[in-house]
Amino acid sequence: MDVIFIEGYTGETVIGIHDVELHRPQTLVVDVHAGLPRAQACETDRIADTIDYGAVHGRLAALYRDHKLTLLESFAEAIATMLVTDFGAAWVRVKVVKPKKFPDVAAVGVVIERRAPR
Template sequence: MDVIFIEGFVGQTVIGIHESELHRPQPVCIDLQAGLTRSRACDTDRIGDTIDYAAVRERLHRLLVEHRLQLLEAFAETVADILIAEFGARWVRVKVTKPRKFDDVEAVGVQIEREAPASPGPTSNATLYLLASGMVPRER
């Protein structure tokens, strides 16, 4: 698996559950890894055959403005969903932190991992052979 990553993306957004967090943007830091099954770009050398970091960065900026989430968990889940649905990642790891949320803590946050839903695999040669011979495999 090839892994595309962005580390240390910093943006501003309104997120949180406490009154002090709900009225002005605060910094969040996002680290992400997106796995692809052997990127075609290794052979073609074309950006269209992999995940474009610039496009992901732009999408993250848009998400920071548009979302209405309160919890970092839900925000990280949304980032993971975007990487899978919009960018074709097969596996993702997303870490979202609030730096200096407390005076005595460097950062607080969440890290999640998700996999794309399994797509139906190709029909096996054995199944094709049975179908061609007029036999249909029984369901189990």
């Protein structure tokens, strides 16, 4: 399996369940790993034969800007679904982190893994 990744995508978005979280943007950091069975791009050297991480980057920016989700789990699921459905990933791991959510904790977050239906 070949894995395309984006690590440390950092952006501001409104997300959360507490009133204070819903009125100001918070920082989220996302790591994405998307697997393909041996990408054809290894042979063809064509971006059309793999996952274009530039296109994924653009879709992440749009998600940060446009989503209406409250849970990190739902945010991660939206990313995973996009990678499988729109980019053809066979397997994905998505990590979503709220850094410094609490003064005595470096970060809180969620990691999910999904596989495309066979």
